[in-house]
Amino acid sequence: MKFVKRIVLPFITSISLLSAPAALAKDYKMALGDAAGGTQWELGTKFAELLDEKSKGKLKVNLFPNGQLGNEQDTVNNASLGLLDFSVLAINNVTPFSPTVGLLTMPYVILSPEEAKSLTQGKIGEELVKNTVRDANVRIVGWAYSGFRVLTNSKRPIKSLKDLKGLVIRVPRNEIMMSTYQAWGVNPTPMAWSETFTGLQLGVVDGQDNPYITIDAMKFNEVQKYVTNIRYIFSIEPLIVSESVFQSQKPEVQAMILEAGKEATEHSYKFLLESEEKIKRSLIAKGMEIHTPVNAEKEWIDLAKKKVWPKFYDSIGGKAKLDEALATLGRKAH
Template sequence: MTTTKMRNTFAIAACTLLTALPISAIAQQTVNIKLAHNGNTNPDDPQNVGVDAFKEMVEERSNGSISVQIYPAGQLGDARTIVEGIQLGTIEMGDVENGPMGGFVPEAMLWDLPFIFRDIEHAHKVLDGEIGQAVQEEYLEAGIRHLAYNDGGFRYFTNDQRPIRTMDDLEGLKIRVMESEVMVDTLNAFGASAVPMSFGELYTALQQGVVDGQENPMNLIYSQRFYEVQDYLSLSGHFYYPRQYIASNEWWQSLDDEHQEIIAEAAKEASNIQRDSLADYEIEMRKVLEEHGMEINEVEKEAFIETAFEEIYPSYYETLGSGDPEKGEDIVKAVMATE
């Protein structure tokens, strides 16, 4: 048989085989997911515990027809770049903090408001309820499919100048914040000088004195070794820090129903795994940071909370209400009234 005839024979056989397979079986041969985040590579970090669980569940439940490749530590860019890649469809999925999301979905600024949540249980109740779902739906307008919220934890101040016990102690300090309009406005209202900066630049900025301090959850303060360049950790809990599993909506629409269900359910379950992991990890991290020499102190929050309510919240009612400030105020009140 000639080479050409052999090729034709193989091609016919392949077409016959594909025709004989169910459509779902054909589709299942083609799904590859790039899942990006800009956290660290420590396998014990709750973020990695979550994404690793997601990968395992998806690949197992799809019988290997879906492959998940995880790109941590900003390998595909910082948080904003990852979201842009998801919009363009060059990245299928991301586990991204809320900081830059207000630039894509203004309603997501709700989660950036200072002291909007009383505690972690309150945060979960709101995020997993009707209000959280309503914000999720707004992502579709930006070409993004929001699958689930997971925890970044509450954020705390660190600096190399002095303990922050009251709002007056922030006066004059240059504090790095995420690239979030709400966060910048909040730190400035608290008396600090807010410096928006990408996470990848932060350690060097602290080391060189470009900024005096920063604010992050304990697990990131530890994983990024900020204790090497920061002396004081103040337990302000001023921002809650949700992350979210998000996907390119255009890519999502190309999946069959079976694959969508597998991925969506795995994202929700991975979020719960990540939340549980963070709760335990934060307790451990406080002890470790003290062992590394950080001085940890409580914070008098009353003046912070009063400033947030009076100066920050009203500035964002119109944005949160999609142009209707009364609606935005009602949303904030509904969050705070959630039991």
């Protein structure tokens, strides 16, 4: 817990909106970083519906989208303290609190939705859940699958790394993601999620990366023109519950939470497969252009593997852990 305490302290002031939960709370609060309509909302609303159904109306979950209860890293802090019940957030915002989950954000490890599901719902996923309880006092009870983080910008089509030169790209405050852009020759600009739309609108940054579902939900088509289909990170957004809140519940309530999380996870996976192509077509109809990198991203991939993977072996649990993940996916060790 020493690691968590070092992180929690800077964010203590952000908890004023939240109240400590009762031991058998019937009304839970769930924070969402994204707007209503995206993957986080879909997972959260399905989870709330299932928990209501399983408890015969006794357990309610109230959703607070658009960062109303603090930014995504704030919500991990607040949940770790037992001051927030649930949060759905990007996996990269869990990484500072439990570094081994950074495995899921290593560039070009996950290359398909099926691989994302395989890692999160298999042995490696179970291990990451245990690590997050240990490190951050929060428990992952569900997973949202959002698709690959594609690159958008307002300046020009991007088909090769040389096209990136001179662009200012917003990235989350995540070391792995920033290092990836640096490997590609870009000095990225870390920016809070809540500031990103305004940053794009005002031209403080030229571009950003996020899945199609998020681009649509956040209406980035209003401030971005060009999309580049890259596959460097498959966006996974866990549903976390405060471990102290979870442990304060009766066993039957804990079972309902876990069951609802598992079923909502399957719903999220189906939602992605059914909706992404429709969303792409909708964004094109709204004026966005979609481009694909030349040579199947070979240059992007080679640089990421060479310059980024070795840099983060230690934080994700060692090179052997990455090799285990690749073997799980039927690929050779690096």
